[in-house]
Amino acid sequence: MKRFTTLLLLLLSVSACAQKPSQIYQDANRSIEERVADLLSKMTVEEKVMQMRIFHANKGVEIDEEGNLTMSDDVKERLKIGIAGIKNPGEHNTPVAAAKGNNALQKYIIEQNRFGIPALFVTESYNGVDAEGCTKFGRPITSAASFNPELTHRQWLVVGNEARLRGMHMCHSPEADVVRDPRFGRMSEAFGEDTYLVKENVVAAITGVQGNYDGLGNGTHIGAVAKHFAGYGQVLGGTNFAAIEISERTLIDEIFPPFEAAVKEARTLGIMASHGDLNGVASHANPWLLTDVLRDQWGFKGYTVSDANDIGRLFYFMGVAESADAAALLGLTAGMDVDLYADDAYALLPKLAREQPEIIELIDRSAGRVLRTKMILGLFENPYVDVRETERRVRMPTSLALAHEADEESIILLKNDNNTLPIDEASVETIALLGPALREKTRTHFQNIMPYKNYIVEQGFKLTDEQKSVPRVNTETAAGVDRLVELAREADVNILFLGGDEHTSKEAFFNGALGDRASIDPVGPQNELLRRVKALGKPTIVVFTHRRTLSITGFAEHADAILDGWDLSEFGDEAMAKMIFGEANPSGKSPVTIPRTIGQLPFHYSGKRINNKKGYLFMENGPLYPFGHGLSYTSxxxxxxxxxxxxxxxxxxxxxxxxxxxxxxxxxxxxxxxxxxxxxxxxxxxxxxxxxxxxxxxxxxxxxxxxxxxxxxxxxxxxxxxxxxxxxxxxxxxxxxxxxxxxxxxxxxxxx
Missing domain, CATH: 2.60.40.10 (Immunoglobulins)
Incomplete structure (x- = not known):
């Protein structure tokens, strides 16, 4: 009898469990506010704090070619009670392998924590999704040159879709910074120097990557994190991590509008704070910026995330906190919700909460914002990727065609003396494609457009030694220049690929790596090469690619024509070939003012009118090319x-x-x-x-x-x-x- 009673009680218990309604936080029919409140009420402080931390997949998340997942002991330790998110899992894998591996990673995370809370997998986007095997578009400043935000929107629709198909959920992009200093190595990550142009493209990018917001909950797109709030493009000296000095009036009228539009018009899910300070107040410890302006004035409901390790740096770099504990409290109090990467900042909050229980209310606030985001993205209901869709929909023909279209609308015809362009194909037989900015597939792309010509193709010399952290200017270039000039003698028309590349303009990281420049002249003997080739008396065309504004007075003086492509897609040289042979007509406009020399900086078209009263001795006044400039083959x-x-x-x-x-x-x-x-x-x-x-x-x-x-x-x-x-x-x-x-x-x- 006792045995029967025990069995009956067991069956009733199982039955009761089967009929028990799901927790409120699991009920998608409830409001997100109700669900978040319910979940927070059940969580420990330690569990909440883990919803405020993101670490990088390079800690030991490994996915092989087949999509199999392995994790280091360090990663497993970090995932014991959940995590806000992981940066770049599967970035070096094919989309299908990444999708399989991220599914396995998400499953592990959900099963490890007692509430089944999924994680956010985070990427970035500077040329499309920053991951292997996705469609590679031009850089944001290239999109700005199209002066076509609708085209920007369509590109970022693809970005959001391809990222989600990899198993990603958030994107630390786009940049809403107004960038006016070409010394700054990250210039090409933003949409140019003008407040309105930046604002229009930021709204287009965010609504695109978020699938017009509807794409978040239905699992087709990802959330955006607009950055770097605020004034990051105005770092002193154009150097990363430097101070930022902006008048309050300029900040409100010129720097804030793209961020305000990101919040109010585009409904961005996230905002990233700036590395720098703002008139002496560290951005990550600025309650006026992160709370008064962002939330109270603009009504932002999403989460804020630190730039890499910047909450901890309030102590050991910015010098505005007396200790690591104080830095964590400063960030939390100011309104920073998520600590990116650090183990010396928000990792300290559980201990601090025991000592100062009043901060638990702030922890609840920040953890709740992250949980809210996960619910908006539908991750509690649908945390996994359909790998069959990944295989079918990444790099679709329509996406590749869009990359071509964007290239063609973004190329700027800066100069075209005597209608040098387009080339009359009947008048040329041998075409030289020469110069240090030549790309691996340049010959192939030109042959795709004009196959029945003789091509001489030679890079001649590299601009740098291409070291990743601190590249050095290549000084062994004389033989290469001589070689290019000799090859140019054999051609009917010479097309020189000049400018810069990913090594001459890039992000300067905190430890060691450099990317900013004290000069904006072209690197190496590019002007000399152009002069010598032009002296041969043959039509000389410059294809100008770069990631920062350069002082190209030498190019403008000697080239017969200049096509400016900034940093185009993977098919960029094909678009250039179309322009050169007249199969397409340039329609891009410069998203920046192009100065004659670095000595004119700061130099943007919308500067104060009184700035134009005087010029400089021994130099023509005004820009080399004004903002918005761009020629056409028609008039x-x-x-x-x-x-x-x-x-x-x-x-x-x-x-x-x-x-x-x-x-x-x-x-x-x-x-x-x-x-x-x-x-x-x-x-x-x-x-x-x-x-x-x-x-x-x-x-x-x-x-x-x-x-x-x-x-x-x-x-x-x-x-x-x-x-x-x-x-x-x-x-x-x-x-x-x-x-x-x-x-x-x-x-x-x-x-x-």
Whole structure:
């Protein structure tokens, strides 16, 4: 009888367990707020803190070619009670192997912690997903050169999809930094020097990678982490980790808008803080920045994440905390939710919580934001990847075609004397492809476009020794230059591949690695090579690729034509070949002001008008090429510019319009740009500011009237009393083909 009773009790217990409703946090029909609160109420402090930490997969997460997972003892120890996330698992594997390995890794993590909390797997995106086997697009600044945010959006839709198919969930991209100092090695990771251009592309990128937000919960896309908040592109001297000095007015009017739009318009899931300080206050310990502005003013609900190890660095680098404990408390109090990589910062919080239990409320806040993100991404319900979809949908033909399309819209024709381009293919038989920026597949890409020509292909010399951490300039170049000049004698036309590469402009890491430069002149004897080849008397074309703005006065002086590609996709040279042979028409515009020399820095088109009063001795004044500059193989005439009314009231709206006509013989795309100048203000105002642009396609002889709305909101700025608002007065409109060329109009802002 006793045995029967025991069996009956056991069966009833099993039955009860089977019928027991799931925990609230597991119920996808409940609100996310309810689910997060329920889960937090059950977790220990140690478990919560682990939801505030991310480590790198290089600690010992290994995936082989078949997708089999092995983990070091260190990794297993870190995963005992869960983790916020892991950076770059499977980055060196094929997409299918990565998907299999990340599935296994996620399964292990879920099974290890008592609540089955999944982890966030995190990637980055500078040329598409930064991982093996994905579609490689051009860099963000290359996308900016297209002046086509819709195209940027479509590229990042692919990025978000391909990343999710690998098993990734968050992306420490895009950069919302406004970058104006070409000494800075990370320049190409951002979308240029102009606040409005950056803002439009950041919104396009975030909505793309997040699948218009709908792609998060249905498992097709990943969350974005906009970075680096804030002012990171303005590091002093252009050196990584340096101080940042920005006036509060400039910060509010020029640096904040892309981040504000990332939060309010694009609904970014994450924000990463800046390495630097901000006017003396370390960004990772800045409650005004991370809480007052980001959350209270803008309403950000996602999580903040440190840049690598920067919470701990509040102590041992920034010198604003007395100890590692104090650094952790500073970051937590300011509003930092997730500690990236460090074992000497938030790892200390459980101990500190025992000593100061009042911080548990802050721990709950931050851990809750991470859990909320995981629920938005649907990871509790669907933590794994369908590997069959991975195999089918990564590097689809449509994605590769998009890379080609983006390349073609991003290439900038800086110079084209005497209509050197496009080349008349009937007039040339032998074409030389020469120079240090030549790529491995350049010959193949040119042959794909123009197969029935003789190609002479030679790199000649490398720019550096290509050491990863601290590359050295190659000084053994004389023989290579001589060789290239001799080869150039044999050609009918010479195409020189010049500029820079991934070794001459890159991120400078904390320990040892350098990537910033004290000069923006081209590395090595590139100007000498160009002069000597040009002296041969043959058409000389420069294909200019680079990751930072360079002072190319030598290129501009000696080349017959210059095609600027920044850093294009894996198919970039094919797009260049199309341009050179006239199968495509350049339509890119410069996303930066191109100076004549480093001595002009800081030098962006929207600088204060008073900056232009004086030039320099012994040098022509102004930029080499202005912001927004870019030529075409056809010509465009701007006529009939007008505003719909001479005055703008508050509230109200007027339109500015201009007729654009293709007066050439080839179809082409033109970027019509609208700039506004506030003629009189209570504080000194920018010379002009880009406020709108539109890219249009015109057939030969075709005309289109392009109209832009001008609203009072476009005219707001931080006034003398530090309030943001309007001031009545006169404004000048420039409708044109660049920041320096177009039709001007006037209107007056008046009180209602």
């Amino acid at each position: 465009f005439a701007y006529t009939n510019a007008k505003v719909s009314a001479p005055t703008l009231t508050v509230p109200g709206m007027i339109t500015a319009s201009v007729k654009v006509t293709n007066t050439g013989s080839m179809a082409g795309k033109e970027v019509v740009q609208l700039y506004l100048t506030d003629e009189i203000g209570s504080v000194t105002r920018p010379a002009k500011e880009l406020k709108a642009f539109r890219k249009i396609l015109l057939q030969p002889g075709e005309s289109k009237t392009v109209s832009f709305k001008i609203t009072p909101e476009m005219l707001a700025f931080t006034r003398l009393d530090m309030t943001k608002g309007l001031e009545t007065g006169d404004y000048t409109v420039l409708l044109g083909t660049s920041s320096a060329k177009g039709e001007t109009l006037k209107f007056r802002l008046i009180a209602d």
